[in-house]
Amino acid sequence: MDGKKVKLHLEHISKTFKDKDGTEFKAVEDVTLDVYDKEFVVLLGPGRCGKTVIMNLIAGLLQPSQGSITLDGKEIQGSDPGIGMVFQxxxxxxxxxxxxxxxxxxxxxxxxxxxxxxxxxxxxxxxxxxxxxxxxxxxxxxxxxxxxxxxxxxxxxPEVLLLDEPFGALDAQTRYAMEDELARIWEQQKRTVIFVTNNIEEAVSLSDRIILFSECPARIKEIYRNDLPRPRDQMSEAFLKLRQEISDNTDLAL
Structure with missing residues (x-):
């Protein structure tokens, strides 16, 4: 992407869980993705589609069933001090x-x-x-x-900051205010950020790129580059057009 350095690389990542009775459940299937240095990437998709599993894999809290994840070219094995996380x-x-x-x-x-x-x-x-x-x-x-x-x-x-639906439990007014605050903070102290949400407006408001996932198991369905000028105007024609394009391509109403 415009000659930027690849900070994080996911190579054919899959994750399967097994119940006590031996039944297997695939949460993530064959995800390959580059995340660039100081980029703000949003993982967007239906609830319970595997986005948080992907975040936990990146954070080293889980290990992939297949594939690998590298930070600055070095494979992540367990928790890495270069990766920080903010939970819901x-x-x-x-x-x-x-x-x-x-x-x-x-x-x-x-x-x-x-x-x-x-x-x-x-x-x-x-x-x-x-x-x-x-x-x-x-x-x-x-x-x-x-x-x-x-x-x-x-x-x-941290070199990479993971935010897993950090505003999901907030009321709408506070959520909008926190989105603006996070954008301001990121502009002042840029990090490579990966942000999980199932809210399209939030994704368009914050992102440089939006990675749209399918229903479970999580697969990359589409990648949207978001070049809208910051700060974002949610009522602008360009914002509403991108929001509608993403909405029309989702598996479920978000």
């Missing part, structure tokens, strides 16, 4: 403050306190939570909790 559920430590949750990965890596506090503060400021450093998760809204999750992931400085 924020997984914040309820007994820790915003600051303590944000610096958690840095603390586990052995970084001394003063240095990790400076880094954590930088990303707390970036996600718009200045002044909430000493607040606990119970004192935060859903959108604020997700901001902490994003700040924590960025603070660890």
């Amino acid at each position: 559920t924020t997984a914040l430590m309820p007994w820790k403050t915003v600051m303590e949750n944000t610096e958690l990965g840095l603390k586990f890596s052995g970084m001394e306190k003063q240095k990790r506090r400076v880094i954590a503060q930088k990303y707390i400021d970036l996600v718009g939570l200045s002044g909430f450093e000493n607040a606990y998760p119970s004192q935060l809204s859903g959108g604020m909790k997700q901001r902490v999750g994003i700040a924590r992931a960025y603070a660890y400085d």
